[in-house]
Amino acid sequence: MTAAPRTLAEKLWDAHAVARGADADLLYVDLHLVHEVTSPQAFDGLRRAGRRLRRPDLTLATTDHNTPTDPRDSPDALSALQLEALAANCREFGVRLYPLGHAGQGIVHVIGPQLGLTQPGMLIVCGDSHTSTHGAFGALAFGIGTSEVEHVLATQTVRRERPATMSVAVEGRAPPGVTAKDIALGIVRRIGTSGGRGALVEYRGEAIRALSMDGRMTVCNMSIEAGARAGMVAPDDTTFRYVEGRPHAPRGADWERALDEWRALPTDTGARFDREVTIDAAGLRPYVTWGTDPAQSSEIDGVVPDPDAFADAAAREKAHRALRYQGLAPGTPIREIAVDAVFIGSCTNARLEDLRAAADVVRGRRVAAGVRALVVPGSAQVRADAEREGLARAFTDAGFDWRLPGCSMCLGMNPDVLRPGERCASTSNRNFEGRQGPGGRTHLVSPAVAAATAIAGRFALPEDLS
Amino acid sequence: MKAVRRIAGRAVPLDRRDVDTDQIIPSDWLKRIGRGGFGEGLFSAWRRDPAFVLNDPRYAGATVLLAGANFGCGSSREHAAWALEDAGFAVVVAPSFADIFRTNCASIGLVTVELGEADVAALMRAVERDPRTELVVDVAARTIAGAGIARAFPLDDLTRTRLLEGLDDIGLSLREEDAIAAYERSRPPWRPALATR
Numbered sequence: 268m269t270a271a272p273r274t275l276a277e278k279l280w281d282a283h284a285v286a287r288g289a290d291a292d293l294l295y296v297d298l299h300l301v302h303e304v305t306s307p308q309a310f311d312g313l314r315r316a317g318r319r320l321r322r323p324d325l326t327l328a329t330t331d332h333n334t335p336t337d338p339r340d341s342p343d344a345l346s347a348l349q350l351e352a353l354a355a356n357c358r359e360f361g362v363r364l365y366p367l368g369h370a371g372q373g374i375v376h377v378i379g380p381q382l383g384l385t386q387p388g389m390l391i392v393c394g395d396s397h398t399s400t401h402g403a404f405g406a407l408a409f410g411i412g413t414s415e416v417e418h419v420l421a422t423q424t425v426r427r428e429r430p431a432t433m434s435v436a437v438e439g440r441a442p443p444g445v446t447a448k449d450i451a452l453g454i455v456r457r458i459g460t461s462g463g464r465g466a467l468v469e470y471r472g473e474a475i476r477a478l479s480m481d482g483r484m485t486v487c488n489m490s491i492e493a494g495a496r497a498g499m500v501a502p503d504d505t506t507f508r509y510v511e512g513r514p515h516a517p518r519g520a521d522w523e524r525a526l527d528e529w530r531a532l533p534t535d536t537g538a539r540f541d542r543e544v545t546i547d548a549a550g551l552r553p554y555v556t557w558g559t560d561p562a563q564s565s566e567i568d569g570v571v572p573d574p575d576a577f578a579d580a581a582a583r584e585k586a587h588r589a590l591r592y593q594g595l596a597p598g599t600p601i602r603e604i605a606v607d608a609v610f611i612g613s614c615t616n617a618r619l620e621d622l623r624a625a626a627d628v629v630r631g632r633r634v635a636a637g638v639r640a641l642v643v644p645g646s647a648q649v650r651a652d653a654e655r656e657g658l659a660r661a662f663t664d665a666g667f668d669w670r671l672p673g674c675s676m677c678l679g680m681n682p683d684v685l686r687p688g689e690r691c692a693s694t695s696n697r698n699f700e701g702r703q704g705p706g707g708r709t710h711l712v713s714p715a716v717a718a719a720t721a722i723a724g725r726f727a728l729p730e731d732l733s
Numbered sequence: 734m735k736a737v738r739r740i741a742g743r744a745v746p747l748d749r750r751d752v753d754t755d756q757i758i759p760s761d762w763l764k765r766i767g768r769g770g771f772g773e774g775l776f777s778a779w780r781r782d783p784a785f786v787l788n789d790p791r792y793a794g795a796t797v798l799l800a801g802a803n804f805g806c807g808s809s810r811e812h813a814a815w816a817l818e819d820a821g822f823a824v825v826v827a828p829s830f831a832d833i834f835r836t837n838c839a840s841i842g843l844v845t846v847e848l849g850e851a852d853v854a855a856l857m858r859a860v861e862r863d864p865r866t867e868l869v870v871d872v873a874a875r876t877i878a879g880a881g882i883a884r885a886f887p888l889d890d891l892t893r894t895r896l897l898e899g900l901d902d903i904g905l906s907l908r909e910e911d912a913i914a915a916y917e918r919s920r921p922p923w924r925p926a927l928a929t930r
């Protein structure tokens with residue numbers, strides 16, 4: 268008898284079920300990533316209950332969310348307190364910490380993969396919704412709240428109801444100039460901000476397979492923007508090549524054993540998904556969001572839409588609100604929208620490949636007058652690599668600020684914020700009201716478009732530049 | 734977590750969908766390391782608008798928040814649930830919730846009631862007409878009633894029991910110690926681990 272065909276997500280789930288329940292299963296956590304913002308109350312809870320941290324060896328902490336990225340800045344008093352609390356908690360509970368200034372430091376979703384800690388077949392959690400990034404390796408990875416952080420610290424498990432499975436297949440080849448970010452924005456645009464709700468999404472299809480690991484991470488990163496519980500891509504040779512030789516990758520005979528397990532992970536032929544969506548990659552374009560949710564985007568060749576043309580009353584009302592907030596008029600060509608700031612960074616687009624793409628555009632050019640442009644590498648290692656490759660030089664020569672690693676203007680918890688009314692082309696993942704600073708206006712784009720926009724002073728493609 | 738059995742209270746209508754956690758509690762509030770006081774930050778950006786519904790004195794003291802679909806989308810910050818709780822809310826009613834937000838609410842005993850779009854709209858219109866309208870949520874019976882509407886809402890057995898008994902989820906999971914330890918023995922030894930002292 269052969270076992271029933273299963274999807275990648277089902278295999279990962281089954282492989283981590285410690286105990287099954289009628290409503291939820293208890294799942295074992297292989298890696299718990301911790302940062303300063305969502306952990307202090309969890310460590311406090313542990314301490315109050317007199318509980319121990321079950322597996323410090325499967326726990327890694329870093330500081331990223333509120334850390335200053337300008338070497339001249341120091342954290343504000345509250346942030347400093349929070350950073351100190353994390354350091355003290357890590358000392359007390361024996362957790363490895365990569366603090367600001369350490370070679371291992373960086374955005375939590377950038378350092379896991381880069382250290383080889385993120386591997387296929389794992390279950391990874393973090394008190395951060397973009398934990399889905401790690402799904403790019405064929406891992407089950409999702410964000411949890413602070414109470415659950417405490418639960419994982421104490422039990423190394425997380426309790427979850429068994430979710431639905433969903434296939435998002437991006438078939439065919441993406442046209443030149445369409446990046447992983449555009450695929451991600453295209454998916455959210457197509458299925459909506461709650462299109463993936465309740466589901467573990469597997470990204471499939473030729474356009475996904477063709478992506479590098481950096482690109483797959485970008486796509487999986489934005490799963491939460493479609494409301495999904497997790498996003499993942501089946502591991503293949505691209506994955507294995509990326510992992511092999513990294514500091515925490517298995518070696519020798521262990522590598523062979525690992526490969527055996529990982530090769531069995533992809534979705535079986537005949538396995539069924541609860542929901543399926545197919546997207547034609549040939550129809551994708553570089554996108555720019557115009558609104559205040561990541562599904563509100565236009566092709567860069569397009570215009571700001573007229574909310575009154577929307578059939579759905581709620582969508583219409585939302586679009587009106589968004590355009591008021593964003594200070595945009597319907598019908599405005601996207602390429603005519605001028606920006607005040609450009610942010611290249613975040614766990615979506617601050618890996619080496621992203622910085623290369625942006626540097627290629629700005630090399631030998633100058634940032635438009637009046638535009639504040641900053642590049643915030645995703646980790647200390649990305650920063651060092653980029654400096655070695657001369658990318659940093661290309662950015663600074665063009666007039667960009669070259670920063671220390673961190674979340675920075677992705678969420679504006681540190682001094683990198685937009686001023687009220689300022690408009691920003693950003694490679695991050697959320698364009699919610701005030702996300703980059705109170706009153707700030709965010710437009711999500713790819714690194715290539717962000718770079719071209721910095722030079723042109725308004726939304727542009729690299730090929731628009733003279 | 735304290736036990737929640739039955740909540741009777743007035744409601745405030747927040748007629749917007751896709752309300753994200755950055756609006757519920759903006760990020761400058763996330764620097765705190767304590768657990769209390771987040772109510773002050775609840776919708777702090779929107780509250781600067783005097784016309785914002787939560788500024789309407791007629792709804793002061795409401796314990797039920799009525800909202801549009803996909804409430805709580807975005808970041809995983811549990812601070813959003815803490816802020817609602819700290820501001821006196823015990824229930825959020827919406828046509829749908831973002832997953833992590835719903836889990837966070839369950840973690841702290843804030844009840845999420847998923848109700849059809851039309852029912853939520855009807856409740857909103859009712860409390861707009863008469864802000865004194867009282868809604869009753871019965872966790873044991875999994876029902877919500879008020880303004881002439883009475884509906885059952887989905888609530889799985891585990892969450893219901895946890896709410897009714899105010900159970901500590903960690904204590905519950907630690908009862909599975911044997912299964913956790915057995916699982917640990919069966920894990921591939923080559924999975925990554927960090928050397929600790």
Ligand code: SF4
Pocket residue numbers: 331332374375376395397613614615673674677678695696
């Ligand atoms: S870069 Fe932005 S989205 Fe990513 S972890 Fe940091 S704050 Fe969250």
